[in-house]
Amino acid sequence: MTSATIVEPKDAHPGYPTGLRRWLVTTDHKDIGLLYMGFSAAMFFVAGMLALVFRAELAAPGVQFLQGSLYNQLVTLHGLAMVFAFIMPFATGLNNYLIPLMIGSPRTALPRLSKWGFWLLPLAVMVLLIPFFLQFFGVGDGASQASWTMDNTGLDMQSRLGVDFTIVAVYLFGISSIFGAFNVIVTVLTLRTPTMSLWSMPLFCWGWLVVAFLLLLVVPVLATAVGLLFADRHFGTHFFIASGGGDPILFQHLFWFFGHPEVYIVVLPAWAILPTILSAFSRKPIYGYKAQVYSYWAIAFLGSIVWGHHMLAQGLPLMENLYFMYATFSISVPTSVLIFCWIGTIWRGAMTFETPMLFALGAIVGMLIGGLSGVLIPDAGAYSQYHNTMYITGHFHYPFFGAAVLGMMATVYYYLPKMTGRMYNESLGRLHFWITAVSFNVTFLSMMMVGLAGMPRHVVDYAIKYADWNRVISVAAFVLGAAQLIFLYNVIQTIRGHGEKAADKPWEGAVGLEWTPSSPPPS
Ligand code: HEM
Ligand SMILES: [Cu+2]
Known part of the structure; x- marks a missing residue:
């Protein structure tokens, strides 16, 4: 079917429902x-x-x-x-x-x-x-x-x-x-x-296209894994039960075949929107468009064949461990291409630092620290020291919170004027950014530190020698949580119509068809 043959749905007409009915139908x-x-x-x-x-x-x-x-x-x-x-x-x-x-x-x-x-x-x-x-x-x-x-x-x-x-x-x-x-x-x-x-x-569409194919590849495997687990628990099978001839490690293989690509499912939408925001606030075109598209596909492919780096302490054969270690290192090539392209995009641009740009730059730093702290982990020699410690917890919050959540926040600030027809409060936005950036890094860098010192994860109690770091982490985590209330307040005020009216294209450097309709776009 081409776009021309699709009949417009009835609800595209004026009498569009309002109130609760609008959200239901x-x-x-x-x-x-x-x-x-x-x-x-x-x-x-x-x-x-x-x-x-x-x-x-x-x-x-x-x-x-x-x-x-x-x-x-x-x-x-x-x-x-x-x-x-x-x-x-x-x-x-x-x-x-x-x-x-x-x-x-x-x-x-x-x-x-x-x-x-x-x-x-x-x-x-x-x-x-x-x-x-x-x-x-x-x-x-x-x-x-x-x-x-x-x-x-x-x-x-x-x-x-x-x-x-x-x-x-x-x-x-x-x-x-x-x-x-x-x-x-x-x-x-x-x-x-x-x-x-x-x-x-736009790169955002490319990024999501790749994510969609990744989802189709790995979500059914997750469903299989938990489905077999259910069968083991209730139907007398022994897929993962060693005493019945099954293999508990098989579950981990299936889970991580989903679990590692999941990281890219989470971060790629954010990575794919960053160049758009960077280009808008540097008033320069996106650098390396095709290189970024190829990198998305490369990341999806390599990301699907490295899952064993989550299992290096499970006693896999040495050659398997070595394979997963080197394969994992290879992902730094396409991710570095992305970072190179983003730097190319802002290089010598007429940069201004509105809130979306601050969050976009923050997300790049988050990705860098996440990536660099991650390269250490699959080192098959050192892995046993990192395994199951707070270092891992600190590390994976960088891609999740540092890259993906900060990237989403950049996107929300960037498109909020389009979505609501109003400008958000810029000073509150910047305040939100700075408190978030500082408390986020204190929280999760400290987690890495206490993890390197040996504190295990998934434990409710810990040795006295970890007490100082943990107090720091908890205080920073509460500041981080409180900062999100500023965000919530700012967004709600904008939705409720406080703030200046937004132009159809509120950002001088923005390009793209999404700015053509009025703000907010009609249904
Ligand atoms: C206020 C912000 C956050 C704080 C303070 C925080 C703190 C923590 C801590 C301390 C743990 C590990 C506990 C342990 O192993 O004993 C944890 C686990 C985890 N967090 Fe967060 N987190 C935050 C935000 C996020 C976000 C935004 C994501 C993802 C989008 C996330 C995803 C996870 C996951 C997947 C785990 C692993 C849970 C498990 O081991 O089953 N967290 N978090
Ligand atoms: Cu992984």
């Missing part, structure tokens, strides 16, 4: 995007609150208030919610909102599928949380404690309700992602305005 790509973004932003605050609860517990050695398995439950919920309920759906919301505007289409190709994808999310979150609350009524043993990687197989087998509910929730999240991926692929391939070739479409 909408097939407008912008409304669907806003639903995704609103819901996942709320989940960001929920999962962030969980982190603050267990950071309060960790502020001092000894067990304060998270008795029994509560600590591990909260860590697991925090990880699962951040990954599946916040950051992936948020990027999906952005693609629903932005891709049609960027390619000059009034709609996405499969809006109803995309809407299904959205409504599965609240359901999945409910399923995830039910066992947590049931334990307070004496039912079951709480949420899963098996960490977001679900690989603590011993625990998996013992825990009654939590893991089962997690498995169902992961299925629902997975179906949602697959629906979103189909929508992106068909939209990008069939609905571009006739004059736009693949090689002239």
Whole structure:
């Protein structure tokens, strides 16, 4: 089907529903995007609150208030919610909102599928949380404690309700992602305005196209892994049970075949929007467009064949460990190409530092520290020292929070005038950036430090010698959390119509079709 043969849906006409009905019946790509973004932003605050609860517990050695398995439950919920309920759906919301505007289409190709994808999310979150609350009524043993990687197989087998509910929730999240991926692929391939070739479409569309294919490749493998786990738990099979002839390591292979590409699923949408923002605030065209597209594909390919670097301590044969180590190092080539292109884009540009630009530069630094701290880890010789320590926790929050979340924040500030028709408060935006940048780095660099000193992760109590670092981390984490309230306030005020009216193209250096319609764009 070409764009010309698609009949416009009825709801594109004037009598577009308002109020609650609008959000229930909408097939407008912008409304669907806003639903995704609103819901996942709320989940960001929920999962962030969980982190603050267990950071309060960790502020001092000894067990304060998270008795029994509560600590591990909260860590697991925090990880699962951040990954599946916040950051992936948020990027999906952005693609629903932005891709049609960027390619000059009034709609996405499969809006109803995309809407299904959205409504599965609240359901999945409910399923995830039910066992947590049931334990307070004496039912079951709480949420899963098996960490977001679900690989603590011993625990998996013992825990009654939590893991089962997690498995169902992961299925629902997975179906949602697959629906979103189909929508992106068909939209990008069939609905571009006739004059736009693949090689002239915005990098954000390219990035998301790659992410969509990655999702189709790896999410079914995750579903298989948790499906087999479910069978082991209830149907008497022994896929992962060593005593029955199965192999617990097989679960980790399947999980990480999903888990490592997942990192790129999370960061690529952010990486793909950065050049657009950098170019707008340097008043220069994007440098190395094609090189960046090839890098996305290279990252997706290499990212899919390095999963074993999460398993270097599991006793794989030496040659396998060496393979995974060198293969992992090779990813630094395409990622370095990206960083080189971004520096090329701002090089000698007429740079100004509005909030989106600050966050974009912050995301680059986050990616650099995440990458550099990551290159050390798969060193097969040194791995046993890093394994299961707070160093790992500090490290992976750099790509997740440092690159992806800061990148999303840059995007929100950049497009907020387009989405709301109003300018946000610039001073509050900059304040938000500086407090976030400082407290984020203090939190997670300190985590790396205390990890190098030997503090394990996934523990509620720790030796006295780690107490100082942990106090620093907890205080910084609370400052980081508080800074996000500034963001929330700024965004809500902008949505409520405070702030100057925004022009159709509020940024002098911005280019792209998405600035053509009025702000906010009509449904
Ligand atoms: C206020 C910000 C945040 C703080 C203070 C924080 C803190 C932490 C800490 C201390 C742990 C490890 C606990 C342990 O192993 O004992 C953890 C785990 C984790 N965090 Fe965060 N985090 C924050 C934001 C995020 C964000 C934005 C993401 C992703 C988008 C994220 C994803 C994860 C994941 C996947 C885990 C692993 C959970 C597990 O091992 O099962 N976090 N976080
Ligand atoms: Cu990995």
